[in-house]
Amino acid sequence: MDDDLERPSVSTQPTNDSETREDEDLSSGDEDEGLDWTKLPGVARPVIPKRGEKDYEPIVQGGSGYQQHVLGRARTAMFDALRVPRTISSKGVSYGIWYPDIARVHVTTARGTHFASMGHSVAREDASIKKTLKRLELLPEEALYLVERGSLFCWKTIKPPTLDVSGLDGVEGSPMMVQQVSAEMIGKEDLSSEKYQVYAYLRRLGYVVTRTNPPTPAYPRAAPFEINARVQSLAERIPSVFKSLRVIPSGHSTPLNEKKILTQPPSPYEIFFNVYKPATPFKKTAPPAPDFSIVVVNARTTPIPTLSELTQLFGILPELPPPVPRRRLAFAQQKEQKTNVTIQNNPSPSIASSELSLLQRLIYFIYPARSPIAQVPRPPNPFALLKAGKKLVIIAAVDAGIISFFGFRQGAFEEFPMT
Template sequence: MDDSLETPNFVPPKPDPQADDDQQGEEDEEENMPDWTKLARPGASRTVIPKRGEKEFEPKAGGGSGLQQHVLEKSRNAMFDALRGVRATSTKSLSYGIWYPDISRVHITVSRGTHMSSMGHSVSRPAGSPKRLEMLPEEAIYLVERGSLFCWKSTDLPISGELDLENVGGVPMSVQQTYSELLGKEDVTAERLEVYSYLRRLGYVVTRTKPPTDSYPQAAPFIMKLHPSSLFSSFKGWMSRVYNAFTNLGFNWWRPLQLSRWLRSHKLYKSVFPKLRFIPTGHKLPLNQAPRKPSEPSPYTFFYNVYKPNTSFKRTSPPTPDYQMVVINARTTPMPSLQELTALFEVSPELPPPLPRRRNPPPGGFPPEPAPVEKTLLQRLLPIFFKPPPPLGLPPRRPHPFMALKAGKKMVVIAVVDAGSIGFYRLGEGALEEWPMY
């Protein structure tokens, strides 16, 4: 026990405000430390997650008391025992597979757990035989690392014993051997594996954007918005170009506005702002810079399709992905060029504008809807000349232009890995020329 606490006339010292301020930073750093004494010993059947513990004592110049040293040594030993413990897993969720280096695939012989519903693909080897479940290298490494898959390496040597779960016809592989043999196959780099594992731990479903083989299920394509040009719109565009060509014969760069003294319509905002846009803009214009040489493949290509955790995913027929992701190494890959970003935006879908904020109803509420009026015979025969009455209540609000410009029409997600640290960046393609600024 503490000798000072056992003294009858012991008076606790007054706290020093200056010392409290100095020790506040140290307490903030250590308040999130887990209490290792609450963790079960390695031999226990059930493991309890350690909770945050309180600081036992304040460090002193002369050293702590015997009780404080005992509590500190107990916590330190509990931490060492937990680190020395062997990680265990349940056999109910443990799968078994064989690694084939010639095809760079892991054949799942025994499938267990919920991971198989969104991982792997069915392949018929050889052709015409029953299909079997195979996994790509990043999928197998992720399951082996988290303790959900036992992996063996195929071999031609004779295996002694009967063929069972403990002897599936190969050589057992450790986690280190799995990393060394599977990493680098099928374009799997350390950065792509790290991003894949990080997203899978968060609950996302991750697949390949480009199928490595024909048997790999391909995601549903995006619905690209096409703007069909009708005869009237083509004629209107041609007339506007002819009108602009005649009216801009005397165009002056220093005085782009040519306001009429007699016409008031030329002085309105609706007419002034379009005239100020005399420099051609838009993503449809060709780029002036020279493109990248064919011998230098661009690292900015979509590699992963990412699905949100609440997406209804089917392994045999994946739906349209929520995101398409590019994975790069920050130490070796420079910033993307304009051509590389344009190539990514060309294959990306056009996003709808953000919805406006929901407006509250008026204080008295919406007026009651009137009784439907029966249409006359003329309204039935010529409905195009009779517009329906506007709906009651608040009119539909247009999307906010600044919110739409901030969101952009298209989006690209780039995962940047810098020495183990992952950062996600969202790049958007705006459309300033399509929004009237008046």
């Protein structure tokens, strides 16, 4: 191999045009190429380049001198980019005061759209004016999430206050760094590092996340679950002959045959978060019924849930509505319902099947939705109901920062004659 490639220059900048062209060939201009941190400016805000394939795979010998030279220069450029101080705009940042005694952050200046789904109003007594006023407060996970993303500048209250910042009315205390905010808020109000990681992950994806159990009476509680009728009562459609043939009792209403331990520790499987889809209309003062219920556990210290633990979770959750049919099927059912309503409002003596011609019967057999004869609504698809289940709970298992979501559903097999 060429000696010049084995002994590269110590300088990290190209010294001639030929070396510049070689470096451009190794740049990550396209999406499917490797990373090149050296293309980042040294003083501007760092921007993570696109990911792509590596130029070569690591080998036991450590690669050639030129490869080590390129890797070292890229590593140095990466550290320089990460070392750039993080800056935020003062026009869009909010300000809050952290009160450790109540584990809340009082938002004195609220800016941005985050507070449409975060924070809650609490009536607190103001000692200076001796009057009860309502103010916006954040839970520890909400405040930590806003601080980490650069949307909230948090101060810590000091008694007595010794620092007053000019231009910020009502902000008295000492400023807090991100590390200090994380150290003080994690562990308060049943917030663990695993629960915050799940909360931050879902918030970054656009979901609205709230507490299932309100920590205080002032925290808004989600609306009661709407227990929809599962298309009449499916159990009523089971003929009595099938019920009489069952020898072994079935159904989730049958109690479990388990031994109760008096000194059994509390189960870690408790619903902690209510999650709403981004498209769900959400009102902070009156939250609707959640789309998902999430349990957060530590994967390294918590075993898989037992049947009794899942039974306790399903006992809290309501029954889910039947799954929405496909678009084509839903359109046909809607058109069929409109036709039935029209027939009922405008009865005609010529709708009897005996008076229809052979061509009309053939047309109505091919297109049943166009038939003038009122039809009974179709029963739901049993396979779709069995697949969706009656109840759903999601368990978020956090393993050293890696989050895995597992969905557990409660079936309804005993409600169908075929089973």
